[in-house]
Structure formats: structure tokens, C-alpha cells
Amino acid sequence: MESKLGPHIDGDLPRHISAQISLNKYILMKISGALKGDPGADLTVLLSDLNTSYPMKRKKATEQLPPIRKPRASGHLGSCEGVITPLSSPSLEIFYPLAPAALAALSLPGSSSETVIEATLKQLPKVLEHGETLHKLFRRQIVALGVDVVVKCGPDVDPAEHCLLEYLKLHRPSLGSPEPLGFVVLDNTRYFFMTRIPGVTLHSRWPSLTVVQKECVCATLDAILSDLHSIPWTPGVPLGSLAAPYTCKDTRRHVRTSGPIYSEAEFNDFLLCDPLPRISSSYLKWLRSCLRDDHCIVLSHGDLNPRNIILRDEQGGGVVVSGIVDWEMGGWYPEYWDAVKALNIRSTGDESDWWCSLPEQLSRYTSEVGIDGIIETCTRV
Numbered sequence: 001m002e003s004k005l006g007p008h009i010d011g012d013l014p015r016h017i018s019a020q021i022s023l024n025k026y027i028l029m030k031i032s033g034a035l036k037g038d039p040g041a042d043l044t045v046l047l048s049d050l051n052t053s054y055p056m057k058r059k060k061a062t063e064q065l066p067p068i069r070k071p072r073a074s075g076h077l078g079s080c081e082g083v084i085t086p087l088s089s090p091s092l093e094i095f096y097p098l099a100p101a102a103l104a105a106l107s108l109p110g111s112s113s114e115t116v117i118e119a120t121l122k123q124l125p126k127v128l129e130h131g132e133t134l135h136k137l138f139r140r141q142i143v144a145l146g147v148d149v150v151v152k153c154g155p156d157v158d159p160a161e162h163c164l165l166e167y168l169k170l171h172r173p174s175l176g177s178p179e180p181l182g183f184v185v186l187d188n189t190r191y192f193f194m195t196r197i198p199g200v201t202l203h204s205r206w207p208s209l210t211v212v213q214k215e216c217v218c219a220t221l222d223a224i225l226s227d228l229h230s231i232p233w234t235p236g237v238p239l240g241s242l243a244a245p246y247t248c249k250d251t252r253r254h255v256r257t258s259g260p261i262y263s264e265a266e267f268n269d270f271l272l273c274d275p276l277p278r279i280s281s282s283y284l285k286w287l288r289s290c291l292r293d294d295h296c297i298v299l300s301h302g303d304l305n306p307r308n309i310i311l312r313d314e315q316g317g318g319v320v321v322s323g324i325v326d327w328e329m330g331g332w333y334p335e336y337w338d339a340v341k342a343l344n345i346r347s348t349g350d351e352s353d354w355w356c357s358l359p360e361q362l363s364r365y366t367s368e369v370g371i372d373g374i375i376e377t378c379t380r381v
Contacts, residue, residue, distance in 0.1 A: 090122045090186050095159050098182035102193040105149035121184055124191055128153065149181065150196045157190040159183050160241035161328040165194065167242055167299075168327075171231055175224060176310075176323035197323035203306035205319070206354055213319045214357055220321045221309065222359035225338065229298040229361065233332050239267055239297065241331045249302065249329050252344065252381040264334050265293040274380045287378060290371050295334035302329030304342045304362070306354060336365035340372045 140154035240248035
């Protein structure tokens with residue numbers, strides 16, 4: 001796996017040299033992570049901790065490991081005499097250091113040493129067995145550690161979501177998105193810590209809401225989306241995710257990705273880049289002419305469906321939107337993208353009146369949604 005810090009060192013380097021390089025990159029990442037949210041942060045505790053642990057880690061990395069003995073020649077096939085199998089420990093990479101709330105969820109004080117934190121993180125699979133599983137699909141799951149912290153884990157959890165939530169925390173702290181609390185990789189599994197948004201999904205509550213409550217929810221969502229979409233995009237910044245490799249994602253029957261993309265024209269070319277064999281080049285050219293290249297580029301959620309909208313009951317019978325979760329598909333996209341992604345999950349047999357009550361920020365892009373429906377019938381999506 002290629003880490004956030006760059007590709008792994010080539011295997012032709014001695015192992016102790018590779019270990020030294022990895023250690024120094026890790027130290028730089030720790031300092032960079034501490035300064036990410038606050039460039040003027042006090043590094044006294046971190047540097048003291050690193051000063052204590054670095055010499056020991058450097059010595060360990062510098063030691064040249066003895067070669068592994070190989071099987072001795074034998075006249076008996078399958079003989080394993082003389083083989084020494086080295087003990088392996090979990091491979092840990094820290095993309096974003098854990099915030100105090102995440103440490104507390106792991107029963108660690110904020111003053112815990114780097115060694116203690118790493119030892120605890122290597123036990124994460126066992127720790128999560130005692131948490132509350134909120135959602136599970138295939139090899140992914142979301143586990144609650146107490147009432148305040150959840151962990152999204154799986155082999156393909158995208159660290160770009162952590163970066164997006166950090167951006168929202170800085171630019172729209174009242175939006176109702178989870179606060180990112182750290183991101184680590186243990187062996188081949190990724191663990192993303194974030195705050196837990198209290199409440200239940202709109203999907204589970206919508207059928208039982210009154211007309212007035214539904215109108216209130218939709219008005220709140222419209223205000224949230226308006227606020228989100230008002231965050232200015234800077235021309236020249238890649239579309240899609242806010243972190244390298246700046247990927248645009250189009251999730252339908254499967255996930256298509258491309259990037260970096262720098263304009264809506266390039267984005268439209270991406271949407272049509274894999275036509276079905278039966279689609280003529282002339283028809284594809286006409287379809288491309290139907291796509292506008294001049295929409296505003298806005299910060300988008302990318303997967304705004306009722307399962308990702310969280311509601312909370314208030315005293316007196318009121319219902320409020322407490323937040324929106326699952327921002328993994330979010331990033332810089334044309335202004336209509338949230339509408340397309342909110343609507344292209346609807347089946348023809350779905351009788352819910354949610355689709356007739358969409359916030360105005362989603363319902364006003366009927367032409368774009370209609371054209372996107374044609375794209376789905378013409379491309380391998």
C-alpha cells in the first residue's frame with residue numbers, strides 16, 4: 001500500500017536504511033499533523049515525547065537484521081529443517097494523529113506517550129469488538145466507541161474524507177458535519193475516527209413525520225445546503241476531493257474515478273468517457289453538447305440521501321436536523337451534483353413522498369437530472 005507519505009522504499013535498499021527513512025518521514029508527518037489545524041500550535045509536549053522515543057527507535061531501525069536462514073538441502077521433498085520464521089507485528093501508519101476525544105474513547109489520557117498510543121492502536125480490532133456496530137456492509141463497518149466517537153473502518157476508507165471534514169470545521173463549523181479525530185492504517189485496514197452525530201436517520205423517521213415536521217426538515221436542509229454551496233471555489237484548484245491525488249468520484253452501480261480535473265468541461269468529458277459499444281460517436285457528440293460547461297463549482301456532499309441525514313427529537317414534539325454524515329464522496333463539483341446524487345438512487349417503484357419534498361437546493365436542477373439519466377443509459381456506470 002502506498003502511504004500518505006509517499007511510495008514505499010524500493011526493495012533493493014537494505015532493510016535498515018529503509019527503516020531509517022520511514023522513521024524520519026513518520027516524525028515529519030507527526031509534526032505536520034500537529035500544525036495542520038493550528039500552524040502556531042505549541043509543540044513542547046510533542047517534541048519532548050519525540051525526543052524521548054526517537055533515539056530508541058533510531059537505534060532499532062539502524063540495527064541490521066540477520067538474514068533469515070533458508071531450508072537446508074535435503075533429499076526429502078518438503079523438508080523444513082533449519083527454517084526460522086520471524087515473528088511479525090501489525091504494521092501501523094498514522095495518517096492523522098488522534099485528537100484528545102479519540103484518545104479518550106480508547107481510554108487513554110491526552111498526555112499518553114507515543115509508545116502507549118501506538119501499542120493501543122495495534123489492538124484496535126479487539127477494541128472495536130466491544131463497541132456498538134452502527135452499520136455494516138461487506139468489509140466496511142461503522143462502530144461507536146461510547147456516545148461521542150465513531151470509527152469508520154475497512155480496506156478502502158478514503159483519508160480524503162478526513163481532509164474535507166477538517167476543511168468544513170474551519171470554514172463552516174456550524175454546518176453539522178462530524179469532526180475528524182484521526183486516521184490510521186493497521187495492516188490492510190483503515191480506521192477513521194470522528195465525532196458521533198446524535199440522533200436517527202431521516203430514512204427511518206420520514207414516514208412517521210407530520211407534514212409540518214417534513215416542511216421544517218426540508219427548510220433546514222435547504223439552509224444547510226445553501227451554506228455549504230456558498231463556500232467559494234478558487235479557479236485552478238482541482239475538482240473532486242480536497243486531498244491528493246484530487247480524485248473525482250462518480251458512484252452509481254460502481255465507483256468511477258478520474259483526476260486531477262480542473263474544469264467542468266473536463267468533468268463532463270469524464271462523465272462520458274466510457275460509452276457502451278452500441279452508442280454511436282454522433283449520438284455521444286450530441287449528448288456532450290447537452291452538458292453545460294459553465295455551472296458554478298461548489299463544495300458538495302456527493303451522497304445526500306435520507307440515510308445520511310440525522311434527525312434529533314426536541315422537547316414539545318419538534319424534530320431538528322442534527323447533522324449530515326458520510327462525506328466520503330464530497331468535494332468540489334458542479335452546483336447541480338448534489339441534486340443528481342440525491343436523485344439517482346431512486347427506484348421506479350419507490351412510493352416515498354420524500355422525492356416530492358426535496359429542498360429547493362436539490363429540486364431546481366431538473367434539466368441536469370434528466371440529462372444525467374440519459375448518461376446512465378449510455379455509459380458503463
